[in-house]
Amino acid sequence: MLFVESIKLLDGTFYRLDYHQKRVDDTMKKYHPGHKITNLVDIISIGNDQKEGLYKVRIVYGPHIESVVISPYQTREIKSIKVVHDDGISYSSKFLRRESLSYHYNQKGDFNEILFSKNDLLTDAYYYNVALCKKEQWYTPKTPLLHGVMRADLLDQGILQEQDISAKHLDEYDKICLINALTEFGDIVLDIDSISH
Secondary structure (H helix, E strand, O other): OOEEEEEEEEOOEEOOHHHHHHHHHHHHHHHOOOOOOOOHHHHOOOOHHHOOOEEEEEEEEOOOEEEEEEEEOOOOOOOOEEEEEOOOOOOOOOEOOOHHHHHHHOOOOOOOEEEEEEOOEEEEEOOOEEEEEEOOEEEEEOOOOOOOHHHHHHHHHOOEEEEOOEHHHHHHOOEEEEEEOOEEEEEEEEEHHHEEO
8 A cells, every 4th residue: 555745845945744744654654564664854855956946756665665756846736625525535645545535526616626525524525625714713623534744744733633523514614725635725725605505
């Protein structure tokens, strides 16, 4: 079983490496007990041409490291989001393969992104954890599909609060923000009426 870790590299600096390391450690202990846990710092080497600008470090691993690829990264432009209801959806670890999520994403039509609802509660978008704003306070779903590193960092800082968010009550919120390891809080913010449900 293979997993993937995507790390932000900006101007030669790795972001939230301790959060990524913890997720790798937890994944290895759960799925590959007895195998040596990789120290991420030891397996990533950056070239001189990668010391300026924004890059994505993509690590594929299982019991052993399969590949490390560093490539330029650009934030996606998101204008519309479609809510997808699936009470059986699951993505508890950062698996390389995620067919059940991809199936829904491939049905998104003219929308830029999808937002999963499970048992009437919002979880995650396809590429992102989410935060929603109500009266200038930002909330993130209490039960995401994946506990992302940016989400964890923002919770630790007190910027986000966990809350059950019903797909039926989206109109109680003003905005939605999409976050992941390479997309900072505030990079992608949309009005709540950009979500179709």
